[in-house]
Amino acid sequence: MYNFDYEKPSTVADAVAALGDEDAQALGGGQTLIPTLKQRLASPTTLVSLSGISEMQGITDEGGSITIGGATVHADVASNGAIAALSDLAGNIGDPAVRNRGTIGGSLANNDPSACYPSAALGLGATIVTNTREIAADDYFQGMFSTALDEGEIITAVKVPKPEAANYQKFEQPASRFALVGVFVAKTSGGVRVAVTGASEEGVFRWSEAEAALNGNFSADALEGMAPDADGMIADLHGTSAYRAHLVGVMTRRAVAACS
């Protein structure tokens, strides 16, 4: 790891100021960033820790929705339970020690194509709140490791509407513990949403054909024999693109079955 200066502001305003320097970078739980720094894939001159900012911690229940502070760790979302499918998802990220450090803001900012949280944010139609604006999940994810965030912009919170029913099914890649394919299905007041992670070269995406079928008939049978096009699916040593496309169909049917 190259050396860097370390700062720990206690307010969002001070963190934004510290991140004004273009070689400064935000530090969430470090579960992705520290390994990246060890590989010398990044060389910030300053790391700005977000862990001392109390306004970015914790979960509040507003009745129809919950708001999760951007620096809230996975373990706290797992034990919350206001949206059961979201808590289950958080409780199956990595392992207990990773969940005690990794944060929702870090996961959404990183937008790893195999990460779990992006599928929940997209599937539930969440709103990403930053120090300057609110971004709908549909506009936020912009392909592998790419998001609508500007340089130095901080995810301060995530607003998540409560679904009528929801479920997340993860087919785990046993070595990395990330999703080989993960599917988040939510029945919301605006219709059914199906968000898929781990599968596409474009990162997390909504499977619109499945949504259309489920809006007509919310049952696993409505998806019988369906799978997304294998073109554009990830192919690597863990699975071919056809395998991943097939898994998307299977995991979506399981998620729907678990919803009802």
Place this chain on the structure above:
Amino acid sequence: MSQVTMTVNGKTASGDVEGRTLLSQFLRENLKLTGTHVGCDTSQCGACVVHVDGKAVKSCTMLAAEADGATVDTIEGQAEADGSLNTIQQAFQDHHGLQCGFCTPGMVMSTAALLKDNPKPTEAEIRDYLEGNICRCTGYHNIVKSIMAASGQDVGSIAAE
């Protein structure tokens, strides 16, 4: 360099660290607490698990600066005041929960965190909790047995596979 101060195993410890100094490095190199092992250094193996403010974390993937002001517990602080093994350590010895011992500090610290939240875990809960702790020797079976015993449960029910 900047100074960090933490309460490590009940005693105040201070030292000068760089921004990039890891908690595992601070414990091992500054404080000479070499019981915390570094196996992978990539947050996969769990040999480096310690408790920070009561929570299990991988010390190879946390900056020492992030633990400034925190309470840190390591394997060196686990034995009883008279130096005898604590319940978890004794159970690992009694049930042969270690062979080479490299993973053991992390296993014991993860077990302590598990039993704090869940004093009587099932076999499945134990295996699930240890997902981030890798052992190359035991095949895990005797580790699970040790944890059942440490939590005061019958180990006879765990059949050898």
